[in-house]
Amino acid sequence: MNKPTVLEVRNLTRRFGGLVAVNNISFDVHEHEVVGLIGPNGSGKTTTMNLISGALPPSSGEIWLGDTCISRLPARRIARSGVARTFQLVRMLPSLSILENVKAGAVFGHQQLWGSELDHHARRLLERVGVMHDPDAPTSSLTYIDQKRVELARALASNPRVLLLDEWLAGLNPTELQQGIELIADLRDEGRTILLVEHVMDAIRSLCDRCVVMSSGSKISEGGTEDVLSDAAVIEAYLGKDDE
Ligand SMILES: Nc1ncnc2c1ncn2[C@@H]1O[C@H](COP(=O)(O)OP(=O)(O)OP(=O)(O)O)[C@@H](O)[C@H]1O
Numbered sequence: 570m571n572k573p574t575v576l577e578v579r580n581l582t583r584r585f586g587g588l589v590a591v592n593n594i595s596f597d598v599h600e601h602e603v604v605g606l607i608g609p610n611g612s613g614k615t616t617t618m619n620l621i622s623g624a625l626p627p628s629s630g631e632i633w634l635g636d637t638c639i640s641r642l643p644a645r646r647i648a649r650s651g652v653a654r655t656f657q658l659v660r661m662l663p664s665l666s667i668l669e670n671v672k673a674g675a676v677f678g679h680q681q682l683w684g685s686e687l688d689h690h691a692r693r694l695l696e697r698v699g700v701m702h703d704p705d706a707p708t709s710s711l712t713y714i715d716q717k718r719v720e721l722a723r724a725l726a727s728n729p730r731v732l733l734l735d736e737w738l739a740g741l742n743p744t745e746l747q748q749g750i751e752l753i754a755d756l757r758d759e760g761r762t763i764l765l766v767e768h769v770m771d772a773i774r775s776l777c778d779r780c781v782v783m784s785s786g787s788k789i790s791e792g793g794t795e796d797v798l799s800d801a802a803v804i805e806a807y808l809g810k811d812d813e
Contacts, residue, residue: 572599574635575762576621576652576731581630581640583616590616592786593630598731603753603763605777605794609807612783614766615657618735621764622654623647634730651679651730653723655737657766659716661708668704670719671695674726681727694722698752714745721752732756734765738772750775774798782806 576598583591591613598604606614619625621632623644632640639647653674662670671691675682682690695704698718702711711719717737724732738749750772757763757776767773773780773794780797782790784806790797797803 572601574598574633575600575602576764577631577633578617578621579631579633581617581620581632582628583613583620583625584628589786591620591627591783594781594783594786594788595630596781596788596791598762598764600762601757601760602778603757603761603765603776605773605780606764606766606783607768607773607780608783608789611785612806613786614783615735617783618654618733618764618766621647622652622733645677648677648727649679651727652733653679653725653727653729653731654733655717655720655724655735657735657739659713659720661711661716661719663708665708666705667695667700667702667708667711667719668692670708671704671722671726674723677727679727679729691722691726694725695719697725698722699748714741714749717741717749718752725756730762732761732763734763734767736766736768738767738769746772770798 574597578596581591581594608614620627623642627640631638634650637650639650662673668691671694672687675687692704698721700715700718702715738746741749753776777794780794781788782797782803789806790800790803
């Protein structure tokens with residue numbers, strides 16, 4: 570039986586002046602699936618994430634979360650509907666403690682908890698993502714990977730229907746990268762629905778059920794990860810033509 574569709578992107582386009590950063594792309598993400606949104610630099614992946622999370626409005630097209638059309642909603646309403654994300658460059662709320670950063674995800678997100686229940690939930694998530702630091706310390710005391718872990722815990726805090734990870738593994742050393750891949754694999758195994766932008770091929774291969782490939786704003790391939798990565802059009806988009 571087909572899994573239900575959680576996220577549906579339909580004919581999505583975003584222009585910046587004369588540049589078409591996202592050009593009429595469509596794809597679905599099904600429940601419990603990990604889908605990779607991949608492609609060379611500048612192909613429109615982050616813009617697509619920004620459109621889904623509401624950081625940017627589309628020029629045209631629609632995005633559906635279950636049976637709600639979210640593509641004209643403000644970002645906070647989209648978060649409330651069940652879309653949570655991490656950013657390519659980690660964004661902490663620097664005036665808040667580590668624990669408060671995680672709690673913020675639940676307060677502004679899909680599943681709202683309060684008081685001691687929220688406190689307990691946030692502490693459990695910090696453990697879940699492997700942050701051993703004092704939860705009441707400022708975020709400035711965290712290493713880079715721990716900041717990434719806290720940002721992930723914040724995104725998970727609202728128990729989102731779909732989690733958007735924008736190059737969550739970028740900038741990690743080889744040991745951290747392995748830990749990061751295992752952490753995302755654990756999230757997949759617990760049944761999360763994830764759309765991830767990633768350049769690390771090992772991560773894409775081990776984590777993604779399917780991939781959508783973008784090049785110059787357009788979707789050039791979609792399908793099972795191994796099939797997509799051996800698609801001639803995808804190899805050409807990444808490596809260029811032989812005669813170039
Ligand atoms: N706010 C903006 N204003 C103008 N142009 C933009 C804006 N955001 C993105 N672009 C342009 O849109 C195109 C797609 O950028 P985007 O960041 O979505 O690509 P990407 O696939 O995520 O790249 P990378 O892998 O390098 O992060 C690029 O040409 C970029 O310069």
